[in-house]
Amino acid sequence: MKINQCFFLIPIGLFAVFFDLRKGKIPNELIVIGLILGCCFQIRQAKAVGLLLFLGGACIPVVLGAGIYYFRMMGAGDMKLWAVVGGFLGPQRAVYCMIASLFVGAVLSIFVLLKRRNLKTRLLYFCSYIQRQQNGVWEPYLNEKDQDGRFHFAIAILGGILLCAGGVY
Template identity: 40%
Template sequence: MQYLQKVCLLFVACSAVISDVSKGKIYNELILTGFFLGAVCQVMDQGVCGILWFLGGLTAPVVLMWPLYYFRMIGAGDIKLFCSLGSILGIPGIFWCMFYSLLIGGGMAAVMVIKRGNLLKRLGYLKCYLERMADRHGWEPYRKKEDRDGEFYFSVPVLISVLFAIGGIY
């Protein structure tokens, strides 16, 4: 991984965490900046063919994360962040980034549930959701906007996953 690519990844991921934690959202200006940086990195590394790596890395998260967004298990900002990082990492890199982010995020969620002491409440919420889906045979979001109990900043595990990439783990 090139030095410029590492700096760009770190800039986008750290900025996303700061924005997410302080303002509760990841701004489109940051995402667009990441797209620009991704295009520059890919073209510098791959030449004109880098545009294909850029587009592939940008598109793959939308395709793969759509089901999680559809059920409101992750937010649009999270997908846009993955797209931005994918434009820098390319297709194989963003697959690993998403894999580690979900793994780390799951671990963080488990720790949070234990720390908050609301495991039974969260399991009850899941049970009620599954029962509603079975009864209605229709779709509704998993998480309601007013349900803040199960929420955390997914940009943090994404940053940790980016640090794995920079450190050469993937």
Template identity: 35%
Template structure:
């Protein structure tokens, strides 16, 4: 439960900074990663650290290629990695699926608001919002959370 609350707080901070400044700050992500590893060790012992590291790697890897291709910022990649570090690899994979759906809906919204696809080319969007929404959906679908 404490991990879920911490995740919600971090996601809220990242959404605000992504909307306002189009950045997800390292000064939020890096301390949160240390806290994620520490919380998982405290709860599950050394196996918790293993699952946390695996979750971080999975989340990071899921967005690494889009980042390399210029489709998103490094903060987005690190945020998904943080989600995996907090909640594990299964959760981050589920979050990623919801993130893709929410991201697609946001992209359609941008296209409609810009007046068409051609006018929307090259226009970015704060993908941290989609990532936070995906993680929130995964939390809501988690029976243990409710």
């Protein structure tokens, strides 16, 4: 990741984590600013091709993450934050950063489950959810009342950004 990308992406990720932890949402204003900066960055780096890199990078996370969002396993703010990251990085590096974010999220979620002491409960809930889905009954993975299974994924996305910034991807 180029130093200019780090200069913008890391603060955007930090602000996203701050708002996610504080208010439970990532503000659209931050997303719009991130998208504009990402587009300008790509155009400055690669001229007309930069616009295509930006669009591809911003769309890849939305397309690849659509299933996760559809089943409400991830919030809209997290999806939009991934789009911002993808816009800065371009399509290929967006996929790497998504994988890194999912890895960080998996590791962090294990610690959260152990801290909350609900690993068994969550595994039983997941198995029950899969069984209900196989019976053809669509429902979101988490409902509004299920705070026990919530996790601020913006932290994992910031972790993915940092891994990519450090050259680990």
